[in-house]
Amino acid sequence: MSALWGLLRKEVYHILRDRRTLTVLVLLPVVEVILFGYSIRTDVRDVRLAIVDPTPDATTLALRDRFTASGVFRVVAVSSSERPLDALFRTDTVQVAIEFEPSFGERLARGERAQMLVIGDATEPNSGSARQSYVNAVVQQYESEQAARRGGIRIVPEFRARFNPTRASANLFVPGLMALVLNIIAALMTALSLTREKETGTLEALLVSPLRPWQIIVGKVAPYLVIGFVSVLLVLLEARLVFHVPIHGSVTLLLAEGLLFILVALALGILISARTSSQRVAMMTAMLATMLPTQILSGFVFPLESMPSPLQWIANLVPAKWFVLIARGIMLKGVGIAYLWQETLVLAVMALVLMAAASHSFSARLE
Amino acid sequence: MSAPAIVVRDLTRVFGAFTAVDHITFDVAQGEVFGFLGANGAGKTTAIRMLTGLLQPSSGSASVAGHDVVRETERVKSRIGYMSQRFALYDDLTVRENAQLYGGLYGLRRGEIDIRMRRMLERLGLERAERSIVGSLPLGWKQKLAFAAALLPEPSVVFLDEPTGGVDPITRRQFWEMIYEAAHGGTTVLVTTHYMDEAEYCDRISIMVDGRIAVMGAPSALKREAGVATIDDLFVRLARPATAGTA
Numbered sequence: 025m026s027a028l029w030g031l032l033r034k035e036v037y038h039i040l041r042d043r044r045t046l047t048v049l050v051l052l053p054v055v056e057v058i059l060f061g062y063s064i065r066t067d068v069r070d071v072r073l074a075i076v077d078p079t080p081d082a083t084t085l086a087l088r089d090r091f092t093a094s095g096v097f098r099v100v101a102v103s104s105s106e107r108p109l110d111a112l113f114r115t116d117t118v119q120v121a122i123e124f125e126p127s128f129g130e131r132l133a134r135g136e137r138a139q140m141l142v143i144g145d146a147t148e149p150n151s152g153s154a155r156q157s158y159v160n161a162v163v164q165q166y167e168s169e170q171a172a173r174r175g176g177i178r179i180v181p182e183f184r185a186r187f188n189p190t191r192a193s194a195n196l197f198v199p200g201l202m203a204l205v206l207n208i209i210a211a212l213m214t215a216l217s218l219t220r221e222k223e224t225g226t227l228e229a230l231l232v233s234p235l236r237p238w239q240i241i242v243g244k245v246a247p248y249l250v251i252g253f254v255s256v257l258l259v260l261l262e263a264r265l266v267f268h269v270p271i272h273g274s275v276t277l278l279l280a281e282g283l284l285f286i287l288v289a290l291a292l293g294i295l296i297s298a299r300t301s302s303q304r305v306a307m308m309t310a311m312l313a314t315m316l317p318t319q320i321l322s323g324f325v326f327p328l329e330s331m332p333s334p335l336q337w338i339a340n341l342v343p344a345k346w347f348v349l350i351a352r353g354i355m356l357k358g359v360g361i362a363y364l365w366q367e368t369l370v371l372a373v374m375a376l377v378l379m380a381a382a383s384h385s386f387s388a389r390l391e
Numbered sequence: 392m393s394a395p396a397i398v399v400r401d402l403t404r405v406f407g408a409f410t411a412v413d414h415i416t417f418d419v420a421q422g423e424v425f426g427f428l429g430a431n432g433a434g435k436t437t438a439i440r441m442l443t444g445l446l447q448p449s450s451g452s453a454s455v456a457g458h459d460v461v462r463e464t465e466r467v468k469s470r471i472g473y474m475s476q477r478f479a480l481y482d483d484l485t486v487r488e489n490a491q492l493y494g495g496l497y498g499l500r501r502g503e504i505d506i507r508m509r510r511m512l513e514r515l516g517l518e519r520a521e522r523s524i525v526g527s528l529p530l531g532w533k534q535k536l537a538f539a540a541a542l543l544p545e546p547s548v549v550f551l552d553e554p555t556g557g558v559d560p561i562t563r564r565q566f567w568e569m570i571y572e573a574a575h576g577g578t579t580v581l582v583t584t585h586y587m588d589e590a591e592y593c594d595r596i597s598i599m600v601d602g603r604i605a606v607m608g609a610p611s612a613l614k615r616e617a618g619v620a621t622i623d624d625l626f627v628r629l630a631r632p633a634t635a636g637t638a
Contacts, residue, residue: 030495034484041483225477232443233496234469 027235031243038217039247049213049251053205053259057266060197060325070329071155074101074112076123083129090166091122096158109143113186114359119145120155137178146185147356151327156183187356198263199351200324202256202282203344207314210252210286212307214245214293219306222297237387245290252286253279272358278351281364284371285347289314291378292343298385318344346370394457396421396548396579397442401451404437411437413602414451419581419595421547424574426590426610427583428622429599430630435583436476438599439550442581443473456547469497472541472549476556480537482526486512489525489540497544504543511539515569531562538566542573549573551582555589567592587623596622598629605629 039046073091077084091097097120101112112118123141125131131138142159146152163179221227221244230240256279263269271278292314300306320326321335322344328336339345346367353359353367361368397419404412412434419425429435440446442455444464453460456470473479480489487508494504512518515535520528525536534554541549551570555563567589574580574594582593590596590610597607606613606629610622619625 027496030492034492037484225475226479228475229479232473235496
């Protein structure tokens, strides 16, 4: 055990002495939070729509058809009261709900103003507002057509955001940013530090020592696990203080899920280092295998719903996608493990598979 | 007579269709300095990797310090020292931190490591280097320190894979003094080298050609039998047909 401690202490020395890398590691999350705070754009299609229509009539049916015909919306639930909405939003079954006021059609027929309430899931604020403007467009078109046929009618849509009432885009990118930072620290840095030992020949010296391979791995990766965890705390703290991002759910659960994601990234880093022999190749591989998919296919910047289906399918293999879903669920929707167990299970399976593959590659390397 | 420190019987390692080490058999006595010679690619490093537990043999057997390298790898590892072609000290750590790390890997206490390290530094005349970052030291010093690190746990067998590559003649001389001193203290030394004059310093040598041991014995006896003036001549005579592919 003292041998393992010695190895850990040595790794800490490496990290502390490489001041430039350490500075980058600490500043990176802090700077990225600021950078990403202002640069998110999104687009939507295939929006899952719920209709609440207490008194269905010709007008509301016509409006429903308009939404379906627009090609943007898909009606997934129809009910006469707003009671089921809560569950539908929490399970992510619907993204937008439209609630007609009672006697909607009658009011219009009498020449009165008729109100409709538009409720949108604003977890992803930009997609949220994009969906809102589609709703607006459908309603306005209907209004102008009716105006031509039978004189002006007035529909008054009222918009309400769920989960993320302020619609701050910071709320959207913080979970993805954590995934990105953890990939850099846990996967990239681990891969680099292990391949560096290969390059300098020190890994051989460790391997011929009585230390067992698993002890070498633990000694190498544990410090990065700690740094990764500190980064998660830093990002959350900064998001809270600068952008006032809320955490509606359990902080403990969020940190535990963060730890699970770090394990996935560490395993990836070990796997990469076992398969490569130079720091340069390890760096390129880590970029390609972890950072690129995290930025593009995690739903962190670009909404997955508007991607072609092959890409959506590939996105399922990106660990960050699942972590982003989990983190958004906890932070913005305030849901617990009861709602997130499937995503958590996916991450756990990924962690196990990657660790098995990593330890297999690592010992195969010795054969 | 005590039991040999290294016993190798028909040790073989195959990589795909290529036989890197082909049924080698030899013993090394305790406290002996055994030179392991051969051209690049002759199989020396593969053989050493099997003896140090880094590589599984395809067939045959070997024991080091009384323990089987396949079945008792962990026991073997705790009894051997190893210094590779690329010295294995961490450039960004001080000499003392390196010593603490390596000593710690072999279960030595911190106080004991300090005592042994200072004794070694004194003998090498490198006392001043204790708190220096290794990366700032000259190559020759680093090489000597790497050897000292391999000897720190007082192993019964030490493997040196081209320990003197790229160092000046004076440092090489000092290096061999260190090797003799270790052997005198009972440590068995298996050393590979490309310098044929160094081969003459060994108690016994073997020359590997294409994965096999072509000749083995005391340098003087080998020269006499082959009728050559130097080990260099013998080496060239053995290695040349191999590279021409007509052996």
